[in-house]
Amino acid sequence: xxxxxxLTVAEIRDGFRAGDFSAREVAEGFNANVAAAKAxxxxxxxxxxxxxxxxxxxxxxxxxxxxxxxSGVPIGMKDLFCTQGVQTTAASHMLEGFVxxxxxxxxxxxxxxxxxxxxxxxxxxxxxxSSNETSYYGNVxxxxxxxxxxxxxxxxxxSSGGSSSAIAARLCPAATGTxxxxxxxxxxxxxxxxxxxxTYGRCSRWGIVAFxxxxxxxxxxxxxxxxxxxxxxxxxxxxxxxxxxxxLPVPQWEAGLSSNLKGKTVGIPxxxxxxxxxxxxxxxxxxxxxxxKDAGASVVEVSLPHTKYALPTYYIIAPAExxxxxxxxxxxxxxxxxxxxxxxxxxxxxxxRAAGFGPEVKRRIMIGTYVLSAGFYDAYYTQAQKVxxxxxxxxxxxxxxxxxxxxxxxxxxxxxxxxxxxxxxxxYLNDVFTVPASLAGLPAMSVPxxxxxxGLPLGLQIIGKALDEQTVLNAGLAIEERAGFVARPDKxx
Amino acid sequence: MVAAWPMSIDLQTVxxxxxxxxxxxxxxxxxxxxxxxxxxxxxxxxxxxxxVSGVEPMTAVIPNRQRLRDDVVTDGxxxxxxxxxxxxxxxxxxxxxxxxx
Numbered sequence: 272x273x274x275x276x277x278l279t280v281a282e283i284r285d286g287f288r289a290g291d292f293s294a295r296e297v298a299e300g301f302n303a304n305v306a307a308a309k310a311x312x313x314x315x316x317x318x319x320x321x322x323x324x325x326x327x328x329x330x331x332x333x334x335x336x337x338x339x340x341x342s343g344v345p346i347g348m349k350d351l352f353c354t355q356g357v358q359t360t361a362a363s364h365m366l367e368g369f370v371x372x373x374x375x376x377x378x379x380x381x382x383x384x385x386x387x388x389x390x391x392x393x394x395x396x397x398x399x400x401s402s403n404e405t406s407y408y409g410n411v412x413x414x415x416x417x418x419x420x421x422x423x424x425x426x427x428x429x430s431s432g433g434s435s436s437a438i439a440a441r442l443c444p445a446a447t448g449t450x451x452x453x454x455x456x457x458x459x460x461x462x463x464x465x466x467x468x469x470t471y472g473r474c475s476r477w478g479i480v481a482f483x484x485x486x487x488x489x490x491x492x493x494x495x496x497x498x499x500x501x502x503x504x505x506x507x508x509x510x511x512x513x514x515x516x517x518x519l520p521v522p523q524w525e526a527g528l529s530s531n532l533k534g535k536t537v538g539i540p541x542x543x544x545x546x547x548x549x550x551x552x553x554x555x556x557x558x559x560x561x562x563x564k565d566a567g568a569s570v571v572e573v574s575l576p577h578t579k580y581a582l583p584t585y586y587i588i589a590p591a592e593x594x595x596x597x598x599x600x601x602x603x604x605x606x607x608x609x610x611x612x613x614x615x616x617x618x619x620x621x622x623x624r625a626a627g628f629g630p631e632v633k634r635r636i637m638i639g640t641y642v643l644s645a646g647f648y649d650a651y652y653t654q655a656q657k658v659x660x661x662x663x664x665x666x667x668x669x670x671x672x673x674x675x676x677x678x679x680x681x682x683x684x685x686x687x688x689x690x691x692x693x694x695x696x697x698x699y700l701n702d703v704f705t706v707p708a709s710l711a712g713l714p715a716m717s718v719p720x721x722x723x724x725x726g727l728p729l730g731l732q733i734i735g736k737a738l739d740e741q742t743v744l745n746a747g748l749a750i751e752e753r754a755g756f757v758a759r760p761d762k763x764x
Numbered sequence: 765m766v767a768a769w770p771m772s773i774d775l776q777t778v779x780x781x782x783x784x785x786x787x788x789x790x791x792x793x794x795x796x797x798x799x800x801x802x803x804x805x806x807x808x809x810x811x812x813x814x815x816v817s818g819v820e821p822m823t824a825v826i827p828n829r830q831r832l833r834d835d836v837v838t839d840g841x842x843x844x845x846x847x848x849x850x851x852x853x854x855x856x857x858x859x860x861x862x863x864x865x
Contacts, residue, residue, distance in 0.1 A: 372845040471826050485825060515828060583808040594785065601786075603858050605849035616863050621788035633787055637797070638804060640785045641773070651808070656821030658814050663822065696803060712825030737826055 275300040276441045280344050280498040281525075283444060287343030288333065294343035294387075298326035301345050301389055304442045310764040311412050313427075313437040315350050316358050317390040325387025332385070339385035340505055347437050347446035350391035351398055352378045352489075353478040357388075361480040362396045362406035365606045365627030375478025376510045377447065377489045384505045389443050392433030396629045397597065398454055398482045401701040402691065403432025405631045410688055413462055414440035414760035418726035425685040425727070428458025434492045435462040439760060445493035445502055449479060451486045452585050453681075453705025456717035459492055460680035460730025463719045463758060465747065466492035467499045470737050471712030472517035474503075475510030483592035484515075486585075486709050496718060496747040500524040503740065519738070527741050530749040533567035535742065538673030542578035543704060551723045552679045559677055559720055559731040559750060566749035573669040573676070577662045581707040584662065586699060587642050587655035588710070593632075594639025600627060634695065663711040670736050675746050678704050680717040680730035704732060714740045718747040719756040728758065772802045 275297050278286065287294055302319040322345040329342040353359045353371035360366040374382070382388070396405040403411040403426060413427040413436055427436035431448035435458035438446055448455035450468035459466035467490045474489040481487065491502035504524055510516040539560060544553065560570055602608035602623030609622040628636065642651035669676065682703055691698045708715040714737070717730040731750055735743035773781075778797050782789045789797070843856055852859040 369849050372842075372848050472828060511831070511833070514830070515824075515826075517826065517828060518831075577814070580811055580814055583811050586804065587808050587811070598786075602851060603860055604846075606851075608851035610861065614861060616861050617786070618788075619861055620786040621783075624786050625788040628787065633785075634797070634800065634804075636785050636787065637778075637781045638801065641777075641781045641801070641805070644781070644784060650812070653821050654811050654814075654816065655808075656823075657816035657819045658811050660819050660822040661814065661816065663825070695800065696807060710825075 276304050278444065279495050280444045280493055281495070281501060283344050284341065287329065288338060294326035294329035295323065297343060298322040298345050298387060301443055304440070305389055308440055308442050308764050311414060311436050311440055311442070312409050313393055313411050313433040313440070313442060314347070314390040315360060315362065315393050315408050315433070318357060318388050321388040325382070325385065329385055340501070341381065342385035344385070344445070345387040345389050345443060346381065347389050347392045347434060347443040348378055349394055349431055349434050349447045349449060351394060351449050351480045352447060353480070354378055354388070354391065357391060359391065359480070360407070361398065362394045362408055363627065363629070363632070364407045365600050366480070367407070367607060369605050373478060376475035376512060377479065377506045380505055380508065381447070392437060392446055394433055395430035397480065397593070397632050398430040398449055398451060399593070399631050399635055400429040401453070401457060401698050402426035402686070402688065403429040404688060404692055405629055407629060411436050412688070413685055414764060415462060415685060415727055416760065416763065423687045426461065426688050428461035428685065430454040431458045431466070431492060435459055435464060438462070438464045438492055438494060440764065445491060445498055447489060447506070448492045449487060449489050450709065451483050451589060452709045453702040455490050455492055456705045456715060456730070456732060457681050457701060459717040460719070460728065461685040463728030463756065464492060464494050465496055465499050465716065465718045465751070466490060467503060467716035467740065467743065468709070468714065469503060469507060469740050470517070470714045472515050473507040473740070475508070475513040475516050477510055477512040481596040483589040484596060485592060486589060496744055496751050497525060497528060499716065500528055500744050522741060524741055524744055528748055529745050530752050531567055532563060532746060532749055535568045535675065535746070536673040537563050537568045537570045537746070538573035538669050538676045539570060540573050540575045540578065540669065540676055540678060542575050543678045549683055552682065552729060555720045555729050555731065556677070556679050562750050562753040563677060563746060565753060571673055573672055575665040575669055575707065577658065577665050578707055580658050581662055581710055582699060582703055584655045584658045585702070585706045585710060586638070587651050588659065590635040590639035591643050591652050592639070594636045594643060597632070597636055600624060631695070659710050662707055666711045666713060674736065675742050676734040677746070678732045678734065680704060680732040684723045684725065684727035684729055708734045713737055714743050716743050716747050718750050718754070720750060720754050721756065722758050726758070773805065774798065
C-alpha cells in the first residue's frame with residue numbers, strides 16, 4: 272500500500288476526493304512522522320489534535336458533498352504566522368508563551384480552505400538567519416547527509432528551515448514560509464524541495480511577525496511546482512488589513528500550469544556568474560539553460576549591473592526596518608518582561624530586550640539603529656534606498672529583453688551546522704542570488720535541479736516580472752519535468 | 765550629495781547604539797561587538813561608490829495606491845484580548861514600574 276506521507280498535496284487532495292483514503296488516515300500518517308522526528312527539531316509546537324480535527328471535518332465535508340480546495344491536506348505552519356490559541360514565538364525567547372488572540376490572514380485562508388495544522392515550524396529567530404542556527408529553540412537539522420558516511424549535521428537553510436526540513440523528511444506535504452531576502456528559496460534549495468516567493472503584496476502580511484516590512488512576503492513550500500501553485504492560490508489575495516496588499520484578483524495558477532515555454536525568452540544575468548562560482552553550481556545552471564531551451568524557450572544574456580550592491584543594500588534596509596519593527600518588544604504589551612530589582616521603566620526595556628533577543632537579532636537591531644541615527648541616515652539609509660531603485664531599474668531593463676531570469680538559488684549546497692556561525696558576513700553571502708529579487712519585489716522560486724558530487728540537492732532560481740507568477744511556475748515545471756529529481760534523504764532520525 | 769562615510773565605530777559608539785536600541789550590554793559584550801559591527805559597516809560602505817545622481821530613493825517596491833477607508837470604528841471592545849498577553853495587567857490596564865516618584 273502507498274505510504275500516504277509520500278504523496279504530494281495534489282495527490283492527497285485528489286485521492287481523498289476519490290475516496291482512495293480518508294483525511295483522517297492522512298493526518299494520522301503525518302502526525303506519526305512528526306512524533307517520530309524529534310531529532311530534526313523541525314517543530315516548536317506540535318498540534319496533532321488540530322490536524323485530526325481538520326481531517327474529521329474534511330471527511331464529513333466529503334460525505335456531505337462539500338469539499339474545499341485543501342480539504343484533507345495537513346500542512347506545517349512556520350512559527351512566524353500568528354495562530355489563534357496556539358503559541359507563536361518567531362523562534363525567540365522574547366515571544367515564548369505568546370498565544371495570539373487572532374489569526375494571521377494567510378493562515379486563516381489556509382484553514383478556511385480546509386487545510387489542517389500539524390504544528391508550528393522552527394525558524395531562525397525573527398526570521399533572521401540563513402541556516403536555522405539562531406532559533407532560541409535549537410538548531411533545525413536537515414534530514415540530508417553527505418554521501419560516503421560523513422555524518423555531519425547539515426543546515427536546512429533559513430530562515431524557513433523547519434519548513435524545508437519537515438517537507439524533505441515527509442513530516443508534512445507542504446508548509447508556509449516567509450521570504451525577506453531568500454528565506455523560502457535558499458532552504459528549499461538546500462533540501463531538494465520547491466518554494467515560491469510571490470510578488471510583494473500578493474500575500475497579506477497581517478498577523479505575520481514583522482521583520483523588514485518592505486521585503487517580507489509569505490509563500491508556500493512543497494515538493495512540486497503544482498503544489499506550490501495550488502497553495503499560493505489559497506494564500507494570496509487582497510487584504511484591507513495590510514496597507515501594501517495588492518487589490519488584484521488571484522490568478523488560477525494551477526489551471527494555468529504549462530511547461531511549454533515556446534515564445535518565452537529566458538535571460539541569463541552575467542553578473543550571477545562571478546569568478547570562483549562553484550563549478551558544480553555553474554554546471555547545473557548550464558543544464559537548467561538547456562532544459563528551458565528544450566521546453567521551447569529562447570535564451571539571451573542580460574546584465575544586472577548593480578547586482579554586487581544588492582547584499583550591502585539589503586543589510587542596511589532590512590536591519591533598519593527590523594530596528595523599527597522590533598521596537599514593539601518592550602515587555603509591556605506581550606512577550607517576556609525582565610524587571611530587575613528596583614528597576615525603572617527604561618531599565619526594564621533594556622533588560623527585557625537584552626534577555627529576550629538572541630545575538631543575531633541584537634546585531635541587526637543595532638546596525639539598523641545606527642544607520643537610522645541622526646547624522647548617518649542619509650549616508651546609509653537614503654543611499655541604500657537609491658541603490659535599491661537602481662537594482663529595480665536593472666530588472667526593468669532586463670525584462671525589456673526577456674520574460675524571466677534563470678540563476679542558481681544559492682552559491683553552495685547545504686553547509687555543516689556551525690561552519691559559518693562565527694562570521695556573520697560569510698553567512699550573509701549565502702543570500703547573494705536571492706536578495707536582488709527581494710529588493711525589487713519580484714516573484715521568484717527555487718526548484719531542485721540535481722545533486723552535487725556529495726549527493727546534496729542544488730536548486731535553480733527563476734525570477735519573473737512583477738505579478739507574473741505564472742511564467743515563474745511554468746518555467747519551474749519545465750525544469751521539474753526534465754530534472755526528474757527523485758533523490759530523497761535516507762531516514763536516520 | 766552623500767554625506768561623508770563615518771569613521772569606524774568605537775566602544776563608546778557601540779554603547780550609545782545599544783542605549784538607543786534599549787538593549788543593555790555588558791562591557792565585554794560591547795567590546796565584542798566593536799569589530800563585528802565594524803566589519804559589517806565597513807562592508808556596506810561600498811555603496812558610497814555607486815553613482816546615484818538623479819535617482820530618487822525607492823519608496824514603494826510595487827506601485828500601489830494608498831487606500832483610504834471611511835473614518836468609522838471597525839474594531840474594538842476587545843480589552844481583555846488586548847491585555848491577554850501582557851506580563852502584568854491590572855484593573856484593565858497595562859502595568860509598568862512606577863515612572864513618577
